Amino acid sequence: MSTVSIITLTYNRASMIGKTIECVLKQSHADFQYIIVDDGSGDNTEDVVKQYNDLRIHYYKLPHSGSISHLRNFGISKSTSGLVAFIDSDDLWSKEKLAVQIEVLGKNPSVGFVFTDVVLLFQNGEKKNVSYLPSAENEEAQNYFPLMIRDKLPVYPSTLLFKKECLAKVGQFNASLPAGDTNFITRLMYHYPGIHLCQSLVSIKKHETNHSEIHTIDAHHENLHTLHYFREKKLIGNFLYRRKSAFHHRALANKYNTEGNTSKAMHHFKKGLALNPADVKNIASLFAMQFNTARKHE
Secondary structure (H helix, E strand, C coil): CCCEEEEEEECCCCCCHHHHHHHHHCCCCCCEEEEEEECCCCCCHHHHHHCCCCCCEEEEECCCCCCHHHHHHHHHHCCCCCEEEECCCCEEECCCHHHHHHHHHHHCCCCCEEEEEEEEEECCCCEEEECCCCHHHCCCCECCHHHHHCCCCCCCHHHCEEEHHHHHHHCCCCCCCCCCHHHHHHHHHHHCCEEEEEEEEEEEEECCCCHHHHCHHHHHHHHHHHHHHHHHCCCCCHHHHHHHHHHHHHHHHHHHHHCCCHHHHHHHHHHHHHHCCCCHHHHHHHHHHHHHHHHHCC
């Protein structure tokens, strides 16, 4: 059997992490070590974790940093298995998640990772199935980098299972980035083919404390960093770099404008226009901001 190192990051999630731990412990593939990295929680998260008397659980409490990239690297440093999986402390796995992915990896030794579809769980009780790709591409080794670099494949880390040996080429999470998930997965997809499973084996809870909901500005900056990284290494063309960078600058400008930070909004509008002068949406958004600003000063 293949041993898996499962890594969960948590911060003040005492009310949620119990269900996450239980879904891990109920996995039909039982050969794993479960590494829980606590980012200095101030609630009773530690008490909740220690209620589960299972030798596979390894709990580490670090001083609070807020750096997901640092925490993921710490978890990886404690891993002793050939396979690595992430599950965030508010997400859930189906019972067969690991078993299905491990079987697929075993049949396809050339691939570096497997990811699955998801179910989004909203606070109002609504559920939404999200399929990344057509089912015809299910269980076929693919180069997903072109989709990922174009923002066409927003893979949730909790769906991912990858071979630890991939880190020799990919490297660790970029500790200069607050999260680093998109950057890491994009680099993984550049270096290795992978397999998409058209099965919703992961449930993602959507709520106001999701990191992705709170830190949308960080996410766009991370995408800009990733595009710059691949452009500098001449791994993507200038046209793609300019067009996608302009998109993220426009998104940042709109976000800052919504927050009332017109100076930063203007900065990113100008950056976006310099990269892609033909971006009609950017031009329209810029004129709308200038018009609204002028009206406020009348």
